[in-house]
Amino acid sequence: MPDINSGNKGQKIIMRVENLSKTYMQGKIPVHALRCACITVRRGELLAIMGPSGSGKSTLLALIGTLEKATDGKVILDGIDLTSVPEKLLPGVRREKIGFIFQHYNLIPTLSALENVELAMRFSRIPKKERKERAKTLLEDLGLGDRLNHKPTELSGGEQQRVSIARALANKPALILADEPTGEVDSKTRDSIVKVFKELSRKGQTILVVTHDPEVAKECSRVLRITDGMIKDN
Amino acid sequence: MLDLIIRNITNRKIRSALTICGIALGIFAVIVMGAMSENFHQTFERSMSVTSDKIRVFSESGVFGGGLTDDKVSDVLRVAGVKDAYGLLMTTFDEDKMGMTGKQILGVPPEKSSVALYPVELKSGRFLNPGDSYSVVVGNNIKREYNLQVGSKFEIHDKYFTVVGILDYTGSIFDNAVIIPLETAQDLYNVGNSVSYIFAVPDERVDAEMLSKRIELSVKGTSTLSPGELEVQAEQSFMIFSVITISSGLLAAIIGGLCVMNTMLMSVTERTREFGILKAIGAETRDILLLTLGEASFMGFLGGILGIIVGIGAVQIMNAWLATTRIVLFLITPRLLIIAMFFALLIGALSGLYPAYRASKMSPMEALKHA
Numbered sequence: 001m002p003d004i005n006s007g008n009k010g011q012k013i014i015m016r017v018e019n020l021s022k023t024y025m026q027g028k029i030p031v032h033a034l035r036c037a038c039i040t041v042r043r044g045e046l047l048a049i050m051g052p053s054g055s056g057k058s059t060l061l062a063l064i065g066t067l068e069k070a071t072d073g074k075v076i077l078d079g080i081d082l083t084s085v086p087e088k089l090l091p092g093v094r095r096e097k098i099g100f101i102f103q104h105y106n107l108i109p110t111l112s113a114l115e116n117v118e119l120a121m122r123f124s125r126i127p128k129k130e131r132k133e134r135a136k137t138l139l140e141d142l143g144l145g146d147r148l149n150h151k152p153t154e155l156s157g158g159e160q161q162r163v164s165i166a167r168a169l170a171n172k173p174a175l176i177l178a179d180e181p182t183g184e185v186d187s188k189t190r191d192s193i194v195k196v197f198k199e200l201s202r203k204g205q206t207i208l209v210v211t212h213d214p215e216v217a218k219e220c221s222r223v224l225r226i227t228d229g230m231i232k233d234n
Numbered sequence: 235m236l237d238l239i240i241r242n243i244t245n246r247k248i249r250s251a252l253t254i255c256g257i258a259l260g261i262f263a264v265i266v267m268g269a270m271s272e273n274f275h276q277t278f279e280r281s282m283s284v285t286s287d288k289i290r291v292f293s294e295s296g297v298f299g300g301g302l303t304d305d306k307v308s309d310v311l312r313v314a315g316v317k318d319a320y321g322l323l324m325t326t327f328d329e330d331k332m333g334m335t336g337k338q339i340l341g342v343p344p345e346k347s348s349v350a351l352y353p354v355e356l357k358s359g360r361f362l363n364p365g366d367s368y369s370v371v372v373g374n375n376i377k378r379e380y381n382l383q384v385g386s387k388f389e390i391h392d393k394y395f396t397v398v399g400i401l402d403y404t405g406s407i408f409d410n411a412v413i414i415p416l417e418t419a420q421d422l423y424n425v426g427n428s429v430s431y432i433f434a435v436p437d438e439r440v441d442a443e444m445l446s447k448r449i450e451l452s453v454k455g456t457s458t459l460s461p462g463e464l465e466v467q468a469e470q471s472f473m474i475f476s477v478i479t480i481s482s483g484l485l486a487a488i489i490g491g492l493c494v495m496n497t498m499l500m501s502v503t504e505r506t507r508e509f510g511i512l513k514a515i516g517a518e519t520r521d522i523l524l525l526t527l528g529e530a531s532f533m534g535f536l537g538g539i540l541g542i543i544v545g546i547g548a549v550q551i552m553n554a555w556l557a558t559t560r561i562v563l564f565l566i567t568p569r570l571l572i573i574a575m576f577f578a579l580l581i582g583a584l585s586g587l588y589p590a591y592r593a594s595k596m597s598p599m600e601a602l603k604h605a
Contacts, residue, residue, distance in 0.1 A: 067514060067599040095516025106511045106602070110245045120515045122235075167515065 014174055014206050015041040015064070020073035022059050022229075033059040035229045036073065041175075041208070046201035048217040049210045051226035057210040060226065061177045064208070065098050066090045078174040095124050099168030103180035105160040107152040113139060113163045114148040120170040131170075138166040142196060158189030165196060169205070176200070176207045182216055194219045235521075239528040243536075246501070250533060253497040257537025257578055258544060260487030264574045265545025266552075266564070267483035271476045273565035278472055280406035289446045290459040291319075291432040301455065304427040309453045315440040316449070320346040321429030323419045327390070327412055337376065337410045339390065341419025341429075347371060350433060351401070354408050359384035359399035362415055371399035371413040390414065391422050434458075484577075490537060491581035498530050498589035509593050510601025519594045526590035527583060534582015538575045545574070 017039040024031045034056040041047055051057050062068040064075050066082050075082040077097055085093055099120075100106075107116045114135050121131035139148055142162040152160050161181060168176050178197070182190040194216055197207050201221065209220060217223045224231055243250045291310055293302035302321070310319040323341030342350045344362035351361070357377075362369055370388055372380075377400045382388060386397045390412060401408055420427060434449060436442045446460035459467070502509075509522055549564040556563055 062599050065514070067602070068597075091513065091516050091518045094514060100514045102511075102602070106507070106514075108508060108511065110241050119512075123512075123516045123518065123521055171516070 012043045013040055014043040014045075014078060015039070016074075016076045017041075017060075017064065018074040018076070020060070020063055020075060021071045022056075022063055022068065023071045032229050034063065034226075037226075037231050039224065039231065041206060043206055044201055044204045045222060046197055046207050046220045047209065048220035048223045049208060049226060050212070050214075050217050050223055055226045056229040057226050058179055059229075061179050061208065061210055064175070065100060065177045066093055091123070095120070095171055097174045099171065099173040099176040101161070101164050101168050101176060101178035101181045103183040105152065105157075105164045105184075107160055107163055107167075109152050112149045112151055113144060113155065113159075113166075116152070116163055117166045117170050120167050124171055135166070135170065138169055139163065142166050156189075157185045158192060161185060161189070161193055162196065165193070165200075169200070174206065176205060178207060178209045180210055180212065182211065182213055187215070190216065235524055235528060236532075238525060239532050242501075242525075242529050243532060249497055249500075253493050253533050254537045254540060256493030257487070257490035257534055257581060258540035260483070260490030260581070261538050261541025261574050261578050262545045262548065263486035264480070264483035264577060265542055265566070265570065266548060267479040268570045268574065269545070269549045269564035269566050271479045272567045272570050273563060274475055275472060276405055276565055276567075277407065278468055280404055287435065287442075287461065289434040289436065289442055289449065289461065290464065291434055291449055291453065291456050292459065294455045294457050302429055302431065304429060306453060306456065307429075307432055310432050310434050310449055310456075313434075313445070313449050313452045315437050315445045316434050317437040317440075318346075318349065318435040319432055320350065321416060321432045322350065323416055323423070323425065323428065324430040325419070325423055327410075337412065338407065339419060339423075340411050340413045341416040342413055344369075344415045347413060349435070351408060351413070354404050354406075355402045357400045357402045359397070361399055362413065363398075366398070366415050367418050368393065368395045369398040369415065370395040371401065372397060373401050373409040373411040373413075374403040375409040376412055388412075393422060432456075487577060487581055491585040494530055494533055494537075494582055494585035495588065497533075498526065498586050499592075501529070502526060502589045502593045505593075506596060506601050509596050510598050510603075513596070513598035514602060522594040523590045526593045527586045530586020530589070531579055531582040534578045534580070534585070535575075537582070538578025541578065542571060542574055 017037055020034060020037040021032070022034040024033055037060060049057050049060065059068070063070045064077070064082070066085070070083050073083065080093065080097070082093060107113075108119065111119060114132070117135035117138055118131045121134065126134075136148060139145065139162075142165060144159060144162055144166070147155060147159055150159075152163070155163065161184075165181075168178075182193055185193065190213065197209065198219060201207055209216060211217055291302075291306070295301060304321050307319050307321050310316055320343045323339075325339045325341075327337035327339050342362065344366045345364045347362040356371075357374065359371070361371060370390070372382055372388070376382065380386075380388065382397050382400065384397055384400065388395045388397055395414060401411070403409060414422075416429070434445070436445045443460045443462050446458040446463070450456060450458045512522060512525075546566055549566055553564050
């Protein structure tokens with residue numbers, strides 16, 4: 001099985017993906033979306049996952065993010081085997097260990113930027129005052145100090161994506177999973193988002209970015225390529 | 235979580251308003267129908283409390299069957315355990331209105347008028363005295379309607395009576411009673427010495443139920459209604475009345491509930507992606523349940539408040555209008571308000587249960603793929 005060596009040598013291993021597979025049934029025909037993926041990721045890595053549409057990139061992210069159940073294999077994140085965590089406890093894992101960034105930002109349209117970031121901490125039962133302060137600091141750090149009370153529709157694509165980055169960071173996760181985070185923005189905004197990722201990575205935040213964009217991949221510390229559900233090269 | 239619930243409701247203003255109106259309409263119906271039932275219940279309870287110590291003796295063929303005369307009174311009095319007995323003639327006051335106003339003429343032996351009406355007390359004047367013939371004691375509603383005072387003249391069946399007493403307000407049938415001497419009533423309505431029924435008062439320490447049976451066996455051609463039997467009979471009629479009135483209200487409220495369910499199902503479908511996001515960022519199943527169920531319940535709560543306010547308003551307007559004809563048809567009680575509010579919340583919550591279940595059971599990945 002292809003085992004992809006980790007980057008950031010010297011840093012602690014934060015995640016180990018072992019023989020991870022996902023097979024869907026399309027009627028009676030099995031579809032292998034991901035086959036025996038093995039990845040080792042060190043803390044603070046900014047890892048790009050590239051591949052054509054339908055290659056299994058998003059499936060890999062969904063499996064690591066516990067949004068879907070693997071058919072086989074293991075995902076060990078921060079010492080926890082995510083594949084053996086009971087369904088009931090998965091929301092807790094998602095809250096505390098993983099932050100999601102989506103291509104379409106996926107902000108709640110009725111909530112302001114501040115409330116969207118705060119929402120993630122709400123489910124962790126963080127006291128209101130504390131979560132408000134943290135949400136404000138995160139947004140200010142991402143240059144959105146003057147956009148706190150704006151609704152998503154009042155923000156540009158880049159601003160919305162930065163709100164979504166702040167939301168992903170809210171619960172101080174071990175890993176951020178970003179699915180095509182620059183897919184909907186112009187090159188200037190893309191560069192600013194990549195800059196944010198690099199800065200976060202420098203501070204020790206581990207980020208997995210699924211992207212089609214070679215310009216984004218170029219800026220990452222490591223690039224994995226997936227074709228037909230298999231991780232091909234490093 | 236309440237802020238999110240309120241925000242979701244206010245975000246879809248027109249739809250939420252229509253849903254709330256749907257529930258409000260149902261609760262309005264519960265209030266109006268319930269108020270009618272409560273009024274009936276209160277009148278019944280108070281009427282029972284003022285006549286609960288007496289056994290009613292009827293003709294075997296029933297109260298409208300006739301055949302019961304003054305002579306039977308002495309037969310009833312002879313039964314061991316009967317302390318007192320007297321006949322009463324009861325007829326409707328306003329025959330032209332088919333008795334719909336509830337006003338009744340009560341022919342009572344003058345010397346028994348105070349005991350027959352016990353524990354009802356006089357507001358002013360006196361009860362009937364032996365020797366009275368064209369004297370009348372009136373209930374409180376009659377006094378108000380005809381603006382009567384002690385000494386006023388009052389026309390009954392083309393004859394003028396002098397008001398000698400006015401009863402205190404009781405909330406019972408006696409508020410609409412016109413009490414005249416039995417013999418005068420018998421003459422006035424040309425019924426000879428017939429009476430509608432005989433009141434038999436049991437001796438102290440005599441079981442009224444047993445005595446009731448004894449009277450029935452001892453006095454030929456009679457049947458009795460003990461206080462216990464009367465209560466059961468009246469409870470049954472009350473139950474039937476309540477079931478009819480309340481169920482029509484409940485039907486309207488259930489339609490309101492379906493309205494909430496429809497809205498919530500639409501809302502849950504529209505927000506599928508939103509639930510996916512919430513799950514991805516760590517919302518528990520109970521958070522999603524609380525959010526959707528809370529939304530439905532809160533709409534139920536708002537609908538309940540609105541329905542109660544409009545219901546009280548409508549009942550007051552109708553009562554004020556009916557007051558001109560001296561009919562009191564509706565009574566709002568704290569119990570009714572609590573039931574209506576509870577029902578509104580229940581309908582909201584029950585209607586939200588299925589949509590909430592659907593939302594909470596969504597796979598986060600599937601929900602996120604939803605357009």
